[in-house]
Amino acid sequence: MHKLLKKRSKKIGQPPGSLIHIGDETVKDVKITIIDYKDEQFREMEAPSLEACFPFKDTDSVTWINVEGIHRSEILEKLGECYGLHPLVLEDIMATDQRPKMEDFGDYMFIVLKMIKYNAENGGLEIEQVSLILGKNFVLSFQEGKEGDVFDPLRERLRTGKGRIRKMGADYLVYAMMDSIIDNYFVVIENLGEEIEVIEEKLVTDPGPDTLRSIHKLKRDMIYLRKSVWPLREVIGSLERGESPLVTKSTGIYLRDVYDHTIQVIDTVETFRDMLSGMLDIYLSSVSNRLNAVMKVLTVIATIFMPLTFIVGLYGMNFKYMPELEWHWGYPAVIGVMVIIAAWMLVMFKRKKWL
Amino acid sequence: MHKLLKKRSKKIGQPPGSLIHIGDETVKDVKITIIDYKDEQFREMEAPSLEACFPFKDTDSVTWINVEGIHRSEILEKLGECYGLHPLVLEDIMATDQRPKMEDFGDYMFIVLKMIKYNAENGGLEIEQVSLILGKNFVLSFQEGKEGDVFDPLRERLRTGKGRIRKMGADYLVYAMMDSIIDNYFVVIENLGEEIEVIEEKLVTDPGPDTLRSIHKLKRDMIYLRKSVWPLREVIGSLERGESPLVTKSTGIYLRDVYDHTIQVIDTVETFRDMLSGMLDIYLSSVSNRLNAVMKVLTVIATIFMPLTFIVGLYGMNFKYMPELEWHWGYPAVIGVMVIIAAWMLVMFKRKKWL
Amino acid sequence: MHKLLKKRSKKIGQPPGSLIHIGDETVKDVKITIIDYKDEQFREMEAPSLEACFPFKDTDSVTWINVEGIHRSEILEKLGECYGLHPLVLEDIMATDQRPKMEDFGDYMFIVLKMIKYNAENGGLEIEQVSLILGKNFVLSFQEGKEGDVFDPLRERLRTGKGRIRKMGADYLVYAMMDSIIDNYFVVIENLGEEIEVIEEKLVTDPGPDTLRSIHKLKRDMIYLRKSVWPLREVIGSLERGESPLVTKSTGIYLRDVYDHTIQVIDTVETFRDMLSGMLDIYLSSVSNRLNAVMKVLTVIATIFMPLTFIVGLYGMNFKYMPELEWHWGYPAVIGVMVIIAAWMLVMFKRKKWL
Amino acid sequence: MHKLLKKRSKKIGQPPGSLIHIGDETVKDVKITIIDYKDEQFREMEAPSLEACFPFKDTDSVTWINVEGIHRSEILEKLGECYGLHPLVLEDIMATDQRPKMEDFGDYMFIVLKMIKYNAENGGLEIEQVSLILGKNFVLSFQEGKEGDVFDPLRERLRTGKGRIRKMGADYLVYAMMDSIIDNYFVVIENLGEEIEVIEEKLVTDPGPDTLRSIHKLKRDMIYLRKSVWPLREVIGSLERGESPLVTKSTGIYLRDVYDHTIQVIDTVETFRDMLSGMLDIYLSSVSNRLNAVMKVLTVIATIFMPLTFIVGLYGMNFKYMPELEWHWGYPAVIGVMVIIAAWMLVMFKRKKWL
Amino acid sequence: MHKLLKKRSKKIGQPPGSLIHIGDETVKDVKITIIDYKDEQFREMEAPSLEACFPFKDTDSVTWINVEGIHRSEILEKLGECYGLHPLVLEDIMATDQRPKMEDFGDYMFIVLKMIKYNAENGGLEIEQVSLILGKNFVLSFQEGKEGDVFDPLRERLRTGKGRIRKMGADYLVYAMMDSIIDNYFVVIENLGEEIEVIEEKLVTDPGPDTLRSIHKLKRDMIYLRKSVWPLREVIGSLERGESPLVTKSTGIYLRDVYDHTIQVIDTVETFRDMLSGMLDIYLSSVSNRLNAVMKVLTVIATIFMPLTFIVGLYGMNFKYMPELEWHWGYPAVIGVMVIIAAWMLVMFKRKKWL
Numbered sequence A, B, C, D, E: 001m002h003k004l005l006k007k008r009s010k011k012i013g014q015p016p017g018s019l020i021h022i023g024d025e026t027v028k029d030v031k032i033t034i035i036d037y038k039d040e041q042f043r044e045m046e047a048p049s050l051e052a053c054f055p056f057k058d059t060d061s062v063t064w065i066n067v068e069g070i071h072r073s074e075i076l077e078k079l080g081e082c083y084g085l086h087p088l089v090l091e092d093i094m095a096t097d098q099r100p101k102m103e104d105f106g107d108y109m110f111i112v113l114k115m116i117k118y119n120a121e122n123g124g125l126e127i128e129q130v131s132l133i134l135g136k137n138f139v140l141s142f143q144e145g146k147e148g149d150v151f152d153p154l155r156e157r158l159r160t161g162k163g164r165i166r167k168m169g170a171d172y173l174v175y176a177m178m179d180s181i182i183d184n185y186f187v188v189i190e191n192l193g194e195e196i197e198v199i200e201e202k203l204v205t206d207p208g209p210d211t212l213r214s215i216h217k218l219k220r221d222m223i224y225l226r227k228s229v230w231p232l233r234e235v236i237g238s239l240e241r242g243e244s245p246l247v248t249k250s251t252g253i254y255l256r257d258v259y260d261h262t263i264q265v266i267d268t269v270e271t272f273r274d275m276l277s278g279m280l281d282i283y284l285s286s287v288s289n290r291l292n293a294v295m296k297v298l299t300v301i302a303t304i305f306m307p308l309t310f311i312v313g314l315y316g317m318n319f320k321y322m323p324e325l326e327w328h329w330g331y332p333a334v335i336g337v338m339v340i341i342a343a344w345m346l347v348m349f350k351r352k353k354w355l
Helices: A050-058 A073-083 A087-094 A152-160 A170-205 A209-240 A249-314 A330-351 B050-058 B073-083 B087-094 B152-160 B170-205 B209-240 B249-314 B330-351 C050-058 C073-083 C087-094 C152-160 C170-205 C209-240 C249-314 C330-351 D050-058 D073-083 D087-094 D152-160 D170-205 D209-240 D249-314 D330-351 E050-058 E073-083 E087-094 E152-160 E170-205 E209-240 E249-314 E330-351
Strands: A031-038 A041-046 A062-068 A101-104 A109-118 A125-134 A138-143 B031-038 B041-046 B062-068 B101-104 B109-118 B125-134 B138-143 C031-038 C041-046 C062-068 C101-104 C109-119 C124-134 C138-143 D031-038 D041-046 D062-068 D101-104 D109-118 D125-134 D138-143 E031-038 E041-046 E062-068 E101-104 E109-118 E125-134 E138-143
Touching: A031 A050, A031 A152, A041 A152, A050 A062, A050 A073, A062 A073, A062 A170, A073 A087, A073 A138, A087 A109, A087 A125, A087 E249, A101 A209, A109 A170, A109 A209, A125 A170, A125 A209, A138 A170, A152 A170, A170 A209, A170 A249, A209 A249, A209 E249, A249 A330, A249 B087, A249 B209, A249 B249, A249 E249, B031 B050, B031 B152, B041 B152, B050 B062, B050 B073, B062 B073, B062 B170, B073 B087, B073 B138, B087 B109, B087 B125, B101 B209, B109 B170, B109 B209, B125 B170, B125 B209, B138 B170, B152 B170, B170 B209, B170 B249, B209 B249, B249 B330, B249 C087, B249 C209, B249 C249, C031 C050, C031 C152, C041 C152, C050 C062, C050 C073, C062 C073, C062 C170, C073 C087, C073 C138, C087 C109, C087 C124, C101 C209, C109 C170, C109 C209, C124 C170, C124 C209, C138 C170, C152 C170, C170 C209, C170 C249, C209 C249, C249 C330, C249 D087, C249 D209, C249 D249, D031 D050, D031 D152, D041 D152, D050 D062, D050 D073, D062 D073, D062 D170, D073 D087, D073 D138, D087 D109, D087 D125, D101 D209, D109 D170, D109 D209, D125 D170, D125 D209, D138 D170, D152 D170, D170 D209, D170 D249, D209 D249, D249 D330, D249 E087, D249 E209, D249 E249, E031 E050, E031 E152, E041 E152, E050 E062, E050 E073, E062 E073, E062 E170, E073 E087, E073 E138, E087 E109, E087 E125, E101 E209, E109 E170, E109 E209, E125 E170, E125 E209, E138 E170, E152 E170, E170 E209, E170 E249, E209 E249, E249 E330
Parallel strands: A062 A138, B062 B138, C062 C138, D062 D138, E062 E138
Antiparallel strands: A031 A041, A031 A062, A101 A109, A109 A125, A125 A138, B031 B041, B031 B062, B101 B109, B109 B125, B125 B138, C031 C041, C031 C062, C101 C109, C109 C124, C124 C138, D031 D041, D031 D062, D101 D109, D109 D125, D125 D138, E031 E041, E031 E062, E101 E109, E109 E125, E125 E138
16 A cells, blocks of 8 residues: 655755655656657657757647656756746656646646556555646656556557547647546546445445455545545636636637546545445444344343253252152153243243344 | 446547447437427427438427437437537537536537436436537437436427427426426435335334345435435526526526525435434444343343352252251241342342333 | 425426425415505405405505415416416415525515424424515515414504504515514524423433434424524525615614524524534433443352352262361351452452442 | 523514513613723713713713613613614613624624633533624623623723723724633633543543533533634624724724634634544543453453353262262362363463453 | 643733733743845844844845744833834734734734644654744744754755845745745654554554554644644735735745645645544444454353253252163263253354354
């Protein structure tokens, strides 16, 4: 399971704009890919050096520079200088504990998103921060460089020119990237939904302490998911409202669609939370019910055998003058009495529905 | 019971506007009916082919095209092209996991609603998505094509010309359709209300684990109902506020009425939720009370018989010199002592109200 | 106790504006009373026929027409026609499951309120819907026609000309009616407050399952009360803000007073809700405490008698060579040992505060 | 403890503006004191008759008329007539169940506050309603006339001319009065805070049903405190915003300070509420823990002695052919076996941490 | 642990603006340091006397006067007079129970913040109030004078001229100070996060009453943290919005960054609160589970040994005619029967999963 918190304390005492990487250590090299397109025209290349990115800044075509790996500050610094990014933006890109947000710097926009993957092996969630810079003709994207890339189908669409993507501007590309990320939330939600259904089944058939643990784990997942998705609403909402000239009106309609998806994700997360609370209630009352059942067994046993044991103890006394002991039919009579008592008690318990 | 989630993951990686059906598989054919009316004039027909719908677009009369079955994308595509619908609208019509919403595209409005039916056999809820397109002179409606049609009385009213419906425009028709759908919520709510009353009765007379299960099931139903109704408020509210020229002012008054009904449904759902929580509290405390009762029985039995068993054990000892054993009235005396002890204890328990 | 829901489903499929009575069946005749006043002038009469109401429409004096009994649609229809009411207003008057609301139709206002009565016999609440129409010179009021009329003191004031009521317009009359209704809420609240105090007392002295039932019943009452009062705030607030020319500014000050009372009622209902939750907590923990007490008794008894029973069983064994059995002081010695064990245990339990 | 509700029902049916005293009965005489000051000039007197107050209305100096005791309506009526107060204001002054509020009547303001005193003897809260009228050059204050007066230090400051109070206008006097009242809340809060600390201590060392009762009592106090303080925020906020010409800008800065104090009180009340809920959780789980401890004792005793009692019972059987009974070392052997069993069980329980 | 409340009651009855120290007693001397800088120019000195601060008021360079120790009112009074501070500001500086706030006095701003330190020894939180005055060319800061100073790295940056700090104005200095304080919250949060992880571990392996106590302690810490951080959002938000000419637009971007950090802290505190509630649920259900386990042991033991004890008691009876006692194989037969009964019961319990 991912850590509760990332160590931010190492930044203390540093001047603002200090580029310090906050997040999981990684040894991978930084990988930079460039995609440049306009209508029919399309170029894709892995950047041999950072400097290869610079000339694309002022071209007429849309350029997408994807940086995988954000732990080397000198790369970010140079890129930031070339594209005129504020030092605080670079600092935020390197600090992977940001919450989703959108900041409008006039000639570019800075967007932070969270990519969430469901780890099918241990059922955990993996969160990766994606930072986007939307300029007039370019998009810069920064990923932590974890395994798997949610943008592959998007790249494919760019290559083949499928859909309208190549005819639209940089804002549409950012929309498409956000759409990819949020579509992925549905996969996570479907997986968690399946986990919930499994636990619900188990809650009826065989609840145990591990059921409780599973509920708790899912509740925690919901907390994380919520934390990632909730601020998205505001982010996309303010993008959609189209206050910036960087976002065209026709893209606004598409952003409204992403906005709807976000609301849908939030809705589902809230529904799951409600259901998990309900399941916790059921679990707790099933524990009480089982305690009840155990106690009934104990009470039935004790109530039947205590009087009987008393009777046999009675005739085990060594008094000299106990007339019953001399009777010929004494023993069978006592046996008979005890059978009657036991039978009567069983009937009583049946009536009380304890058996 | 309907599934928690619909598989949306198959859409991942597709460009926006891809027409992919999300929802339950269905084999029924797509059925298209056309109703065209204006004052005294009225025509109703089942469309022999899709193309039959096209000429109605520019007539002066109000045209209602109802499409039952949304799993065939080519039909939607052609219809969308003819009536100038945005690809995202078509995509949303086919994805049946939308939440209720209203989108204003200027020359037409797109409204998504949820139709809820109460399945009397298993007490489950069945949800069907209805999408409406309101244009200047036409209304397109899309249903998933499940059994039963809530619009039948409306059609009847159109045929007979009862009420003012034939004298009003397309916006009034949309209002009438929304009214039909929301009126149906009252049926669902009445049925759930009856279920709640049955459980409340049972909670007093004979609560058991199945009572808990029923409460939980109803709580879940409330979650679904709430999810369907809550966004309606905003949808109808923004329709009513009359910002679009497609909705006339006189229809606005009617929409305010539907708005009231929606608030009433929401109110009732919230009341039900409150009541269900109260019932859960009662159930849980009845479990505790029963545990208490069981424990009292056990304690009474043990408290009476343990001292008695000790006494009879005492005189079962084999000491050589035990004067009481030799006494002539020893046995009856011990019996007497035990009766007194037992009686005294019973009195004590009566006083403590344990019996 | 009043029913959870009123049957609204019979309205399904009817065109809007259909006059269908929703609510309890009643056999009483419809009774119409007319009061007409202006300064010194005052007339009061029971209308012999509906038509008697019509001439008052255009007089200069203030006319109050009170209709008791709303189950006959033809009466409402005619009245509505004469006074120019919208069909939806008539429909809402007949449907007694409305929530409190205010609708401004320009030349008249439509106000729905709930009258709540406390039934001292069974402690239940009785809710009656009152609909008011405020026009320029007239007020129409519609009651369900249940027993008791909260407007009697108001009528008396009109008759005697006490206070300023006869000098003011129709808006002041409506204010006075709302004031009467909301003043009545205080009676209900005082009665419920007394019930709460009785239960609180009982919670300390002798809590039982019926205490829980009482708490639950009161919680339910609060839900209903809240449902009736909460929307009132908005209703009176929007009246007070004086956006309509029908409400004069001097009446606005009085409405602010009613508004304050409404807030006070809401406040008290919320306080009661908080207190009832607290009482539920106390009840539940008193159940736990009693379980603890029961278990302590059981444990004390078992802990004292089990070792003793073991000891007497020990000397009840039939071994040939058991030297203690032959000792002359064996029996008293064993008795002594057992007394010491029992005493020591009692001291232990005293220390643990179990006794 | 003060009553839950004050009897408001006696007002039912009275016309608005009826002066009826709602609150605790009191026999004290009404006491009226007049303070009149301006810069160096200062006069203080107890009014011999009500009429003595009238001439101060139009003086240039600031006049503060304090009325202690509000149960005599004729006094209020005359005063109200002289100072031009609205009948509803007089009605609200006499009804001591108002919630804090501020009403702007143009040439005067009406402010209702709650004075809270902590009764050190029984730990209860005592609430007294204070009504203030702020006019251009005068302040009228109305108290219920309970013991103790929070305004004494303020009067002293007026007498000695300490601080800037004599140089400022009537609005500053009202500010100073509100400040005195809210400062007093801190005393109440400190006392309740000490009670909470005492209970927290007890919760660790020796929790019992009375601890629960104390928590419940404090929770109730919080409900009352909150009810008194919460609306204050709005009252002072709207005063501070300076919309009325009666409040000068320089006093506004001081009101902001009172506003801050109010927020601080509200904050603390909320913190206390959170802490009390936490303490309730701890109490409940300590009850469960004690039940657990009791049950463990019972189980340990039963588990050790039941097998032993069985063994001694075994050798108490009277079968003719029981070889062990004849063995010479039979008795010591059985004793030994039982010691081993008991020891092994004790070790087991130690391991399970039940001992 | 720091006290729940600071004694504010000693201020009661004092005129507003009275300088009374509210907070922990301290014996340290008041220490005043002056830093004055502009671009390359830098001076740092400990003020020999208070008067040394006065000449810096009107210089062109940025002056930072840091006052450590706020318990001596005469120092504050003189400083306040020189820099033209409102008496209420001085009063608030001395009262260390303020909540974070920002007040704009036109030519200077008054900001109150809370510095939080984590005491690693006892896991407690230590809160120190920091008051800032931002003027045109100067910043005054007031600390309570507790150990440790969070501003040391900031001073170092000023000395070395690292970063842009020396090139910017007084507003940037205030930003840098706020940034230092809020960065410190992350350290506190990381420490609390580690505590939470330790407790979570323990909750699975070995939950006990001390686990509950730890959860409760953390919940309390969260309440305090929340109280300190929550109002910060509004404070920084209103600073950032740039309504005052004292805050330049370029500093606004930096303030937005601090704002983001504040939101992040609030978010984490809320997440922790959610997690702690979840952990409480788990703890409580683990208590129930253990009770269940204890009861099962008891029931198993009782259910096995009670019938057996009955059987041996049966053959311990002293009836004259009990044929079984005479049988040669009677004893082994009874032993056999008992073994069978015990074995069957064990199998039953295994099936029920009680063993």
